[in-house]
Amino acid sequence: APAPAPVSTGHLPGPDVVNSLLETAHARFAPVTDGAVADYIPALACASPSLFGLCVVDVDGSVYRAGDTGHEFSIQSVAKPFVFALVAQVIGVDEARRQLGVNNSGLAFNSVLAIELNADRTANPMVNAGAIATTSLVPGSDAAARWAFIHEGLSRFAGHSLALDEEVYASESATNLRNRGIAQLLDGYGRMYSDPVEATDLYTRTCSLLITVEDLAVMSATLADGGVNPVTGEQVVDPLVCKRTLAVLATAGLYERSGEWLYDVGLPAKSGVSGAIMTVAPGKGGLATFSPPLDEAGNSVRGRLAAQFLSDALGLNIF
Ligand code: DON
Numbered sequence: 001a002p003a004p005a006p007v008s009t010g011h012l013p014g015p016d017v018v019n020s021l022l023e024t025a026h027a028r029f030a031p032v033t034d035g036a037v038a039d040y041i042p043a044l045a046c047a048s049p050s051l052f053g054l055c056v057v058d059v060d061g062s063v064y065r066a067g068d069t070g071h072e073f074s075i076q077s078v079a080k081p082f083v084f085a086l087v088a089q090v091i092g093v094d095e096a097r098r099q100l101g102v103n104n105s106g107l108a109f110n111s112v113l114a115i116e117l118n119a120d121r122t123a124n125p126m127v128n129a130g131a132i133a134t135t136s137l138v139p140g141s142d143a144a145a146r147w148a149f150i151h152e153g154l155s156r157f158a159g160h161s162l163a164l165d166e167e168v169y170a171s172e173s174a175t176n177l178r179n180r181g182i183a184q185l186l187d188g189y190g191r192m193y194s195d196p197v198e199a200t201d202l203y204t205r206t207c208s209l210l211i212t213v214e215d216l217a218v219m220s221a222t223l224a225d226g227g228v229n230p231v232t233g234e235q236v237v238d239p240l241v242c243k244r245t246l247a248v249l250a251t252a253g254l255y256e257r258s259g260e261w262l263y264d265v266g267l268p269a270k271s272g273v274s275g276a277i278m279t280v281a282p283g284k285g286g287l288a289t290f291s292p293p294l295d296e297a298g299n300s301v302r303g304r305l306a307a308q309f310l311s312d313a314l315g316l317n318i319f
Helices: 015-029 078-089 093-100 113-117 128-135 141-156 167-173 176-188 197-208 215-224 241-251 255-264 301-313
Strands: 051-058 065-066 270-271 276-281 284-288
Touching: 015 051, 015 065, 015 276, 015 301, 051 215, 051 301, 065 215, 065 301, 078 093, 078 128, 078 141, 078 197, 078 215, 078 241, 078 255, 078 270, 078 276, 093 128, 093 241, 113 176, 113 301, 128 176, 141 215, 167 197, 215 241, 241 255, 241 284, 255 301, 276 301, 284 301
Parallel strands: none
Antiparallel strands: 051 065, 051 284, 270 276, 276 284
């Protein structure tokens, strides 16, 4: 087999190299026991800490897997870039920047202080404040139409209709007082663009959509492929929307750890509290990892280690 590419080559290495490096990453990081499963959403607390899946999808549609790739989990914050892309596709990338902001808040994903400290309030579409504001921009004549826009849009990124985890949705709906407060505060600052209660509910429902690590790698590869899903061939969003979405991910996809992530991994990415991380190698493909134990910023510990290893070994780092 050819040696792994040590620097960016413009394409992924061949199938044997990708398969063997995924197996190596799985074997190397499965024994890591650092981090803790999120428990502030009660339904997430029962996730098995030993689950660990990795998947790469090439922009030509080839799929490579290691570990628990068939396990379903709620998408959580990894939905944020896709909802942003779908909304930016409708309102335009400049209007999206004006109404939502694109700078890192420097604070935790659910920070209320960030709303007070940042003059544009919403910070960016990857933190909860900016994501709920993004949801408030979703087009549709009523809540059902707006939900259909989100559900159908995310399903197009994945290539099939996504199911909802009713238990996670009910669990988070019963405990999301903080997100409801964030939405009200933004409304007070004129940075919510429809009813804050409805937008928070739609946001919570979005976070509860079920995916596998393989679904997420397809979604990631769609962002790598200028908005074309490489498995279905569908153009989901325009290349410009994709480019701007990846810029926001580089800036804020790993929250206040985004600088360290870019320093180590050199790729735009998005994490979520169920333990998923999607990493995008523009023009090449998408990597997705799933492992529930998180660090203090809410990012999967094994996912970060695997993304750093694979970015180097597969020659993906954009720098
Ligand atoms: O709103 C929340 O708190 C969750 N539904 C999503 C947060 C999340 O995934 C942050 N990621 N690390």
